[in-house]
Amino acid sequence: MKKIFYLLVLLTLPSFAQEIALVKYSGGGDWYANPTSLPNLIKYCNATINTQIKLKPAVVEPSSPDLFSYPFIHMTGHGNVVFSDSDIDNLKKYLLAGGFLHIDDNYGMDQYIRKEIKKIFPNNPLTEIPSSHLIFQKPNSFPNGLPKIHEHDGKRPQAFGIFVDSKLVLLYTYECDLGDGWEDAEVNNDPKEIRDKALKMGANIISYIFNN
Secondary structure (H helix, E strand, O other): OHHHHHHHHHHHOOHHHOOOEEEOOEOOOOOOOOOOHHHHHHHHHHHHOOOOOOOOOEEEOOOOHHHHHOOEEEEEEOOOOEOOHHHHHHHHHHHHOOOEEEEEEOOOOHHHHHHHHHHHOOOOOOEEOOOOOHHHOOOOOOOOOOOOOOOOOOOOOEEEEEEEOOEEEEEEEEOOOHHHHHOOHHHHOOOHHHHHHHHHHHHHHHHHHHHO
16 A cells, blocks of 8 residues: 555656656566667657656566656567566556556567566456547647557557556557667667657657656
8 A cells, every 4th residue: 555655646746756667577588678768768858848757767677666666667678578476466556556557569579468468457458549549649749649660560550558447557569669769869770750750759658647
């Protein structure tokens, strides 16, 4: 109960208290992929949507009580993901208490992460998020929904979510690679318009979390 109360208080604190974290998961997948992505997203949000997030994101394990210190946690990678029973229990409590998890498939994660999400919310199926959802509307408009940042299999980008009482608590971005678009320009040699699109969508996610 104390952990839940702490997270709810954290979500109502003024902007100077904001901090976000990268999830260090088990299973062998490269949880540490895209090391410059979150720092660049933080800088962009602080400059454009008036957040004051600490510039260096924290690293947190799914079973850690520290999870409740962060209103937003981010996962990425290319490979296997395995959540232990304690991971599942803690993540579920965190999300039900008002936390938010964004999982960005960096290509190769999909076959593993869907099974693990199902363990957290066995009765709440992943649902494709329509382009009319608020997360695609403010502060930047994405009338067609999730933008395409990198091509892999030629599939369309999709945003899936877990909703609890009509509230989005988990966002899974697939065939998009938002995190690659947040990385330093020289990492993927993306043109500026692609990086701008990725950062604007990231700002929408952060804005949604702190304003809803």
